[in-house]
Amino acid sequence: METSELEIELKAEDFPRQNRLERVEAELLETQELFTLFMKHSPIYTFIKQLEGDNSRTLLLSDNFINMLGRPAEELRGRTMDELFPADFARKITDDDLAVVREGKVVQLDEEFNGLKYVTIKFPILREGRDSLLAGFTIDVTEQRRSEEAVRQQARLLDIAHDSISVRDMEDRITYWNQGAARLYGFAIEEAQGRIIHEVLQTVFPKPLPEILEQLQRDNLWEGELQQTAQDGSTITVASRWVLQRGEAGEPVAILEINNDITRTRKAERERDNLQLQMFHAQKLESLGVLAGGIAHDFNNILTTIMGNTELALMQLAPGTPVCDNLHRVEKASRRAADLVKQMLAYSGKGRFNVELVDVNKLVEEMVQMLEAAISKKATLRLELDRPLRFIRADAVQMRQIIMNLVLNASEALGDEVGKIKVSTAQEYYSEDQLKGFWLGNGLGAGFYLNLAVSDTGCGIDKETQSKIFDPFFSTKFAGRGLGMSAVMGIVRSHKGGIKLQSNLGMGSTFTVILPANDDILTTSIPPEPPHEPLGSGPVLLVDDEEEVCEMVGQMLTKLGYEVITARDGREALEAYLLRDDFALVILDLTMPVMDGEQTYQQLQGIDPSVKVIITSGYSEKEVTKRFDGKGVKGVLQKPFDMAALRRVLG
DSSP states (O other), X not given: OOOOHHHHHHHHHHHHHHHHHHHHHHHHHHHHHHHHHHHHHOSSEEEEEXXXXXXXXXXXXXXXXXXXXXXXXXXXXXXXXXXXXXXXXXHHHHHHHHHHHHHTOOEEEEEEETTEEEEEEEEEEOOTTSOOEEEEEEEEOHHHHHHHHHHHHHHHHHHHSSSEEEEEEXXXXXXXXXHHHHHHHOOOHHHHTTSBHHHHTTOBOSXXXXXXXXXXXXXXXXXXXXXXXXXXSOEEEEEEEEEEEEOTTSOEEEEEEXXXXXXXXXXXXXXXXXXXXXXXXXXXHHHHHHHHXXXXXHHHHHHHHHHHHHHHHHHHSOTTOHHHHHHHHHHHHHHHHHHHHHHHHHHHTOOOOOEEEEOHHHHHHHHHHHHHHHSOTTXXXXXXXOSSEEEEEEEHHHHHHHHHHHHHHHHHHHTXXXXXXXXXXXXXXXXXHHHTTSBTGGGOOSEEEEEEXXXXXXXXXXXXXXXXXXXXXXXXXXXXXXXXXXXXXXXXHHTTOEEEEEEOTTSOEEEEEEEEEEEEEEEOSSOOOOOOOOOOOSEEEEEOSOHHHHHHHHHHHHHTTOEEEEESSHHHHHHHHHHOSOOOEEEEESSOSSSOHHHHHHHHHHHOTTOOEEEEESSOHHHHHHHTTTTTOSEEEESSOOHHHHHHHHO
16 A cells, blocks of 8 residues: 555654653753752752742752751651741741742841851742742851851951051052941941042151052051041041051962051150250250340440540541541451350340330331341242231330341352242231240240241251251351341340241241230221220120130139129139129130030020120121120120120120
């Protein structure tokens, strides 16, 4: 029987279908084999479960479950949770399984079993028309948790440490910042994290940073001092220790930095060194002063004889006699020698001064033409004179010598370069601590001082030269030029003042002379106000933390007819105000410890809404007035002030 062509075609089609089935079966077998191998070799605990009512039962488990439960996987398959785990733990696992399937979500759980810690991830396997399944992974994290706890304990210990401890990556970004760092610099951990450390702290290095990093790479350690800036803008000096952290391959991965705040220590050392230097200098000046004074005394006797006899000889000669020219030259030289003696006496502090009330502003203005003629043609002279300015009791001739010496010194610092010289005056209240920053300032008392400063934009003065600049006959020129700055020092010392030099190489110099200001007399072109009778009577509460200010203002108020009660801070002021109810007004300093002026004013208003308060401050009057605008203060008085200013604000 012959086969038709159609039958042949149908039989031919059966071969591809059969081949496809064989391939599918082979792929299924391979997949099953791979899954079996996966469950056999899985390093983490892997499971598939099915739900039966309120229970869950294992379908498949990875072979490593023997490590957790002590039985091979084939004995664990088909078991419920109650059959595998203690009752409480089994109930928790079952409840978690039910929640995962019912809510259809992935969950991550922290679990503990037999003293070990695990993290389990579970997820549902939803099958349409069939029972839902549950699968997941359990990872043993016992060692990881121990390491994390150890790190946390170390972090807590580091936070207890007083020192600043930080870690940064090799791009200088902060990765760790302990509480010590937060306390020292004022930046909270979240503010510092991830920021570039040396930009945040505005670090000033003792030498170029590349050199420091080169040493760190070589030795894995660097130690030195750094200048850094806290969040509030204050400068901090730290003893810094850097340790380079390396990875397993030896590559740099991080830098540990431990900083110890030595700001107070370095400040105390500088003050001690400065005091020792000033004491040494004072002793040297005293010794040289005794010598100079003795020489000047004898030299003056000699000059008296020379000049007297020269004058007598000239009187006996007819005008035009040839020898007259020689005698005039002797007389001129004698007067120059006499001027030198005056300088020596000024240096020794024993010169005779014609003490009078001196208007320093007027003195400077009168000298302008002479100063401009004396300085370099490439220098520009500028005046910044504060008005009104207190008089000083001084010798006007000696004051001119100070101004001339300082301006000529500034001109020489400019050399042949174009530059500026500024002469400025001001008046300022100096505390005893501030006065310690001046040469000769340790013996001065707190109070108002006239401030005369001469600044230049010249080459600056190095530290070694600064230590010698007030020595007699010291000069940076090829040969000595006389007493110079030491004469200035002698004049300042004789006038019970102080002097300070501020200079950096390439950034110019400023010499500042301070002299005691007359308490009551101001230089001003405004006609003096006619005398006033006392303004009033009654008690005034005067609040200021500076004892000298309280005493001075208290005397002013007494002269104006008031009874004065003083307080040193806001808390004392509130206590004093509560003791009586007849205060005429309160004069309140803005900046004080314990409780500042603004807080005290708010508390006073709470006690007495009708309280009359005058605010005093060293800040600008405009700034303080704006700060208290609309708050009901009676007036604002800017320091320093005189009796006239106080009378005006009380009126």
